[in-house]
Amino acid sequence: MNESRMPAIGIPRAMLYYRYGALWEQFLQALGVSFQLSPPSSRGILETGTRLAPDESCLSLKMFMGHVDTLVGRCERILIPRYSNYGYTELFCTRYEGLYDQARNIFRSSGQRFITCNIDAQNGSPEAKAFELFGVELGFSARQSRRAWQEASKALKQKQKAEEQSQKELAAKPGMKVLIAGHSYILSDPYLGMPILDCLVSSGAVTLRADALESETARKACAKFSPTCRWIVSEEIVGGVLHWKEKADGIILVSAFPCGPDSMTNELLIRRLKGMPILPLVLDTQSGMAGVETRIESFLDIIRFQRGDMV
Ligand code: SF4
Structure with missing residues (x-):
């Protein structure tokens, strides 16, 4: 595929995509950045991920690497946010923290470019700052990036509220x-x-x-x-x-x-x-x-x- 016609960003449809995907997508949309999701999971994707991921990986990580594989060569950069912590007592599983480096290592000979958004409040990069830097790396100003993150955070909250509301109705x-x-x-x-x-x-x-x-x-x-x-x-x-x-x-x-x-x-x-x-x-x-x-x-x-x- 001609690189100029590729989507700018590829997003693996796995792991924290299901928790924060609305935030990432809305952020990119607000900045007008094109993106593409990997296809829905399948046995084939899991088998590929199992072959690529280290043996001791959890099932979710194996599935994730299979999704990354489907995007290699099909987008300019693959987005793998690095979720480390929201503060000293607010931690994420260490597997999320290592995903970006692990994927870069596993696919090092493919020539594929990767990009991250580093959420690590303990080291001066809370979510707002991380998205600001991510936007700047994509070529936007800090102000544009901050505004896009605010919109995206609102979209994520609205999605969670809507899910909670429809479950209330189901529970009744x-x-x-x-x-x-x-x-x-x-x-x-x-x-x-x-x-x-x-x-x-x-x-x-x-x-x-x-x-x-x-x-x-x-x-x-x-x-x-x-x-x-x-x-x-x-x-x-x-x-x-x-x-x-x-x-x-x-x-x-x-x-x-x-x-x-x-x-x-x-x-x-x-x-x-x-x-x-x-x-x-x-x-x-x-x-x-x-x-x-x-x-x-x-x-x-x-x-x-x-x-x-x-x-
Ligand atoms: S080990 Fe971490 S990444 Fe794997 S399923 Fe558990 S919480 Fe998720």
Whole structure:
């Protein structure tokens, strides 16, 4: 492809795209920068990522590298924001922090150019500053970049509010309800999490998601439950579970093998949420939907029995 006709930026549709993608897209749109997303996840993308990523990587990181691979040679630069922290007690999983450098290393012989946006408040680069520098690197003034970030932040908040509102309406519906908790990039991934959500819906369950809650509300709820939880996204998931659990008949905790933060927070939830049926599901590169479907069906039978829908 002729480089001048390529989109300026390629965005891997994986990992934090599902959490902050609205922010990144709106920022680029506000500046008039063209961008392209990688295609929706598939078995082929996961297989490529598994081959490219270091063996000890979690499933999400393997999927991410597969997405990066689909963009190589198809855009001028691939955007991989580096999310490190929002402050001393507000940390992200270290895998997000290393993504940009890891991808540059894995694809070093491809000639592909990469660009980052470095969110690291501990080292003088809070989100506002990071996006200002990112905009400047794209060729815009600091003022234009700041304005674009403000618009983009507003868009992200509005999206989260809308998701929370539509879930409120769902929670008010009659019938068996299952709360599904996990990282947005697992739950919303068409190859990893969406088949689980589809399975629940086709089994007649109303499905609520722990991540459909504004970040601030979720993190406040988590702080009361576990003041020492270290990771922002984990706080949001735990807070989402605590917020929505009263509306649900059971909870499914979905995580990617081998996820360090989930192994701690899921254990905490299982130990402390007494009296609520909880099904932990750990996905890995070998997970097939047949085994997962059987476990979900048995879990739903337990819920039906507890609700008195089954005798
Ligand atoms: S939080 Fe877990 S699944 Fe997500 S990147 Fe970190 S280790 Fe992987």
